[in-house]
Amino acid sequence: MNYKLLLRIGVSFFILVLLFGFSAGGIPIMANIELTSLSDNSMIITWSTTNEASSTEIVWRAGGLTNITTIAGTTKYHYVELTGLYQNTTYQYRIKSGDVIFPPPPLFSPQSFTTLAKPSGEYLFSFAVLNDLRYANGKASTKGSRGIPYAVCAEIMSSHVADINSYVGPNCASGVAFTVINGNLAESSGTYGDQVGAAANLKGKLDLLTGASNFTSNISYKYLPVPGYQDKKAVYTTDWITDAFAPLTNQTSIETTYGYRATSKEVDSVFNYNFEYKDYNFIFLDSVKKNGTGGAADLTFLKNKIAGSLKKTFIFMSFPAYNPFETATKDYPLNIPTSEVGGDIINIENYAAFQDTIEAYTDASGNPIVAAVIGSHLGDNYNREISNISYVRQGPALQYPTGYSIYKVYSTGYVKTFYKTTDRDGTDKPYYEHARDQISAETVSGQAVPAEALTQFWLGSSSSRNFTYSYAFIPGLSPKVLGTGPVSNETGAGLNSPILITFNKRMSTQGLGTWITITNTTDNTALAVSAEEFIDASRTVLKVTHPDFTVDKTYRVTVSGSKAMDEGSTAMAADFIFSFNTSGGTKDEIEPSAHINLLSDNSSDDPFPNFTGIATDESRIITVQYRFDNTGNWVLTEAVDGQFTGTTEVFQIKPTSPLSEGPHTLWLKTIDGIGNTSSSEGFLAYSFSIVFGGKPSISSVKFDGNSISVGEAIDATPRIEITIASNNSVTSAKLTLDSTEQALTLLKVNTSYYTTYEVATALADGAHGITIEAFDANGNGATYEVFPLYVQAVSGTSIQGTPLNYPNPFDPGTQSTAISYTLSKSSNISLSIFDLSGNLIYKNTYTSSQAGGKAGYNEVAWDGKSSSGNYVSNGIYTYLIIVDGEVIQNGKGKISIFKQ
Numbered sequence: 043m044n045y046k047l048l049l050r051i052g053v054s055f056f057i058l059v060l061l062f063g064f065s066a067g068g069i070p071i072m073a074n075i076e077l078t079s080l081s082d083n084s085m086i087i088t089w090s091t092t093n094e095a096s097s098t099e100i101v102w103r104a105g106g107l108t109n110i111t112t113i114a115g116t117t118k119y120h121y122v123e124l125t126g127l128y129q130n131t132t133y134q135y136r137i138k139s140g141d142v143i144f145p146p147p148p149l150f151s152p153q154s155f156t157t158l159a160k161p162s163g164e165y166l167f168s169f170a171v172l173n174d175l176r177y178a179n180g181k182a183s184t185k186g187s188r189g190i191p192y193a194v195c196a197e198i199m200s201s202h203v204a205d206i207n208s209y210v211g212p213n214c215a216s217g218v219a220f221t222v223i224n225g226n227l228a229e230s231s232g233t234y235g236d237q238v239g240a241a242a243n244l245k246g247k248l249d250l251l252t253g254a255s256n257f258t259s260n261i262s263y264k265y266l267p268v269p270g271y272q273d274k275k276a277v278y279t280t281d282w283i284t285d286a287f288a289p290l291t292n293q294t295s296i297e298t299t300y301g302y303r304a305t306s307k308e309v310d311s312v313f314n315y316n317f318e319y320k321d322y323n324f325i326f327l328d329s330v331k332k333n334g335t336g337g338a339a340d341l342t343f344l345k346n347k348i349a350g351s352l353k354k355t356f357i358f359m360s361f362p363a364y365n366p367f368e369t370a371t372k373d374y375p376l377n378i379p380t381s382e383v384g385g386d387i388i389n390i391e392n393y394a395a396f397q398d399t400i401e402a403y404t405d406a407s408g409n410p411i412v413a414a415v416i417g418s419h420l421g422d423n424y425n426r427e428i429s430n431i432s433y434v435r436q437g438p439a440l441q442y443p444t445g446y447s448i449y450k451v452y453s454t455g456y457v458k459t460f461y462k463t464t465d466r467d468g469t470d471k472p473y474y475e476h477a478r479d480q481i482s483a484e485t486v487s488g489q490a491v492p493a494e495a496l497t498q499f500w501l502g503s504s505s506s507r508n509f510t511y512s513y514a515f516i517p518g519l520s521p522k523v524l525g526t527g528p529v530s531n532e533t534g535a536g537l538n539s540p541i542l543i544t545f546n547k548r549m550s551t552q553g554l555g556t557w558i559t560i561t562n563t564t565d566n567t568a569l570a571v572s573a574e575e576f577i578d579a580s581r582t583v584l585k586v587t588h589p590d591f592t593v594d595k596t597y598r599v600t601v602s603g604s605k606a607m608d609e610g611s612t613a614m615a616a617d618f619i620f621s622f623n624t625s626g627g628t629k630d631e632i633e634p635s636a637h638i639n640l641l642s643d644n645s646s647d648d649p650f651p652n653f654t655g656i657a658t659d660e661s662r663i664i665t666v667q668y669r670f671d672n673t674g675n676w677v678l679t680e681a682v683d684g685q686f687t688g689t690t691e692v693f694q695i696k697p698t699s700p701l702s703e704g705p706h707t708l709w710l711k712t713i714d715g716i717g718n719t720s721s722s723e724g725f726l727a728y729s730f731s732i733v734f735g736g737k738p739s740i741s742s743v744k745f746d747g748n749s750i751s752v753g754e755a756i757d758a759t760p761r762i763e764i765t766i767a768s769n770n771s772v773t774s775a776k777l778t779l780d781s782t783e784q785a786l787t788l789l790k791v792n793t794s795y796y797t798t799y800e801v802a803t804a805l806a807d808g809a810h811g812i813t814i815e816a817f818d819a820n821g822n823g824a825t826y827e828v829f830p831l832y833v834q835a836v837s838g839t840s841i842q843g844t845p846l847n848y849p850n851p852f853d854p855g856t857q858s859t860a861i862s863y864t865l866s867k868s869s870n871i872s873l874s875i876f877d878l879s880g881n882l883i884y885k886n887t888y889t890s891s892q893a894g895g896k897a898g899y900n901e902v903a904w905d906g907k908s909s910s911g912n913y914v915s916n917g918i919y920t921y922l923i924i925v926d927g928e929v930i931q932n933g934k935g936k937i938s939i940f941k942q
Contacts, residue, residue, distance in 0.1 A: 102135035163454030173418035174438035178229035189480025201465030225270030225360025235276035239289030270360035423502030455512035634659035645741035649700035737822030738768035851938030854906025
């Protein structure tokens with residue numbers, strides 16, 4: 043057996059501990075750092091320390107380390123979950139316990155992770171998978187290369203059930219529809235078989251699982267068992283069907299429907315069944331021969347259940363459906379320890395015929411009918427694609443890494459995330475650490491394989507535990523409307539705003555122009571439709587333009603169920619109808635705008651820096667484009683929710699070409715649904731630097747605490763804060779404001795240098811420019827320039843661009859909204875918020891010396907409460923920014939309240 047790879051893993055692990063995990067006294071402080079779980083909007087990382095007083099903290103953000111998440115309490119076992127993340131976005135992070143930081147700055151850069159991408163289609167449901175339970179309550183734990191914590195198997199199962207029941211799907215959808223219990227439920231060594239079907243043991247715990255209420259009658263159930271090798275080798279009072287699997291099935295459905303009886307106990311691969319749910323087919327295969335004498339799948343049953351459905355199919359079985367050790371296509375360059383896996387039985391014997399069988403079934407476009415084959419048995423996490431079909435092996439529920447998986451299923455794919463169980467014993471020790479303790483070193487040919495290396499091997503790579511798998515739209519799914527803009531029953535819709543309709547799948551263009559009818563319900567007259575066009579490459583978002591609406595009217599939009607068809611010419615099941623009104627609505631002639639989240643210190647050592655930002659417009663955002671240094675072609679950004687259709691859209695930028703070292707500017711151009719485009723003056727320009735360590739970088743310049751961009755307003759006597767980053771000593775720096783030059787005195791902290799310059803003589807009204815230069819000991823220099831910056835001390839106060847507020851809509855009680863605007867000069871400001879009837883519901887004032895009233899960028903928050911302290915009701919509200927009793931030019935906007 044070749045263990046060279048495991049030895050390399052072990053050596054790497056020990057180097058990490060030596061570098062980061064020991065204090066001066068030689069005591070390990072931080073170990074077992076494992077980024078366990080990734081989804082499209084979350085991340086979970088765990089680690090351990092020997093100091094029970096250590097804090098649990100993570101510093102993180104996309105494009106920098108400015109967010110801090112702290113978990114209260116003291117512990118040796120640290121668990122942090124970040125939620126609400128953007129999909130398909132790279133984040134940097136460092137973790138901290140007490141005074142120990144990983145990775146330690148400045149020697150090592152922050153770690154990073156990238157959230158998973160969501161499939162583009164409609165979210166349908168979720169299901170959970172638990173593999174290899176090996177339930178044996180009362181049995182002592184055993185150590186080994188694949189150690190088993192039998193002593194806490196009951197506690198671990200209770201923890202899994204509680205975790206799965208607490209899962210909430212996307213957009214606060216219900217939890218899992220069902221849970222698959224996939225193979226090796228029983229423990230074969232000893233007389234523990236009867237515990238599987240006993241209400242006082244495993245069955246009683248599984249009965250606490252929750253599931254969907256809309257299953258097909260007499261077929262499906264909230265949890266579905268699949269036999270494994272251990273189940274047919276275990277000892278029972280009667281047999282494995284009578285004492286274990288029959289009690290776990292819904293005996294009025296599955297058992298009756300498929301006729302399982304004790305006489306089936308010695309039939310090869312007999313316990314097979316299937317059901318359909320929400321346009322998917324689920325097949326559960328018994329892959330074990332009688333008495334555990336081998337592995338095989340019933341291909342006749344398999345073929346019949348695929349052919350009888352022809353819907354996208356998930357297949358569950360215990361033994362892998364391919365040979366992971368086949369010489370030409372081995373999963374690993376070594377043979378994993380198999381002494382505790384199940385003798386020499388690694389996969390089904392008829393795996394080649396199995397693959398031929400499922401590959402023979404495709405949809406009309408030639409895509410495989412089978413979405414995934416999900417197995418277990420070997421005890422690792424692994425994912426392989428064979429002929430465009432995903433073959434998944436999932437780690438065990440009992441042995442390390444002691445977890446389960448959640449599959450979020452869409453009409454075009456699924457997101458798979460592995461989770462460690464979360465419960466702990468009375469000493470605050472997680473049960474997955476009990477499982478880790480049972481893994482011991484293995485000696486082969488006189489050479490020791492460390493337990494730590496084996497542990498990481500069983501955990502597997504992140505991409506094998508957590509991944510997105512996408513495919514074409516599932517067959518049989520009828521087209522339907524997922525969302526609209528304006529939304530149903532919206533008040534105050536824009537008079538010239540287009541109508542946007544989002545479908546759940548790729549649509550045809552046949553008959554386009556006749557799909558939509560717009561009716562004025564006051565006199566029941568139809569409004570002419572100017573044009574209908576899809577605005578996205580996937581042909582799922584339809585834009586409908588029209589003559590201007592009339593204010594204070596209600597309009598009804600009908601999407602024809604017979605004329606709106608998908609690309610396969612399947613029509614919708616029925617007409618889709620929604621209404622909105624234009625009470626208080628106005629004609630939108632205001633340019634859309636966007637805001638970028640700034641890099642930490644306005645610098646990055648990554649030549650491919652990622653950015654996130656927010657664009658907003660009442661007529662809905664259609665595209666946000668970018669380019670660097672205001673040269674080259676404009677490039678489309680990505681909407682983090684997959685599509686630009688809302689009034690507020692979060693977007694991300696991922697450069698495809700490396701940026702050179704030195705200063706750069708990022709330019710944005712935003713287009714709304716009407717076609718309003720940010721003008722050249724409205725383009726957002728953000729200055730930053732790429733620093734590789736060879737020369738200094740002027741990474742941050744702030745006026746009165748705010749970062750600035752070209753064309754922004756500043757105070758007449760600003761306080762300028764400057765940060766310079768350099769791995770070499772900075773020997774000199776100077777600032778030139780207009781034509782006045784000033785040497786700067788620097789304060790060094792780590793690899794950064796700080797200074798402050800205060801303008802003593804008030805700057806005249808008009809345009810000004812600033813240049814900052816810095817030089818290191820090797821003569822390398824850096825320059826920062828920005829021109830023009832405007833002072834408007836004499837003239838009246840104005841707002842540059844359009845105020846933004848985000849999130850919008852927002853949910854008071856769980857969120858607040860941030861209102862941001864740029865003032866031409868410092869002023870005493872009043873923020874007033876009105877309902878659509880003109881009633882003042884909230885007012886706050888900000889002086890010229892505090893955030894909210896300073897020249898330049900300002901950001902203030904509203905929690906959704908009235909001035910009397912009560913949360914306001916759902917609806918649209920107007921805010922006004924007022925100086926000396928007058929609304930500032932451009933000083934108004936709209937806020938939507940939507941309480942869940």
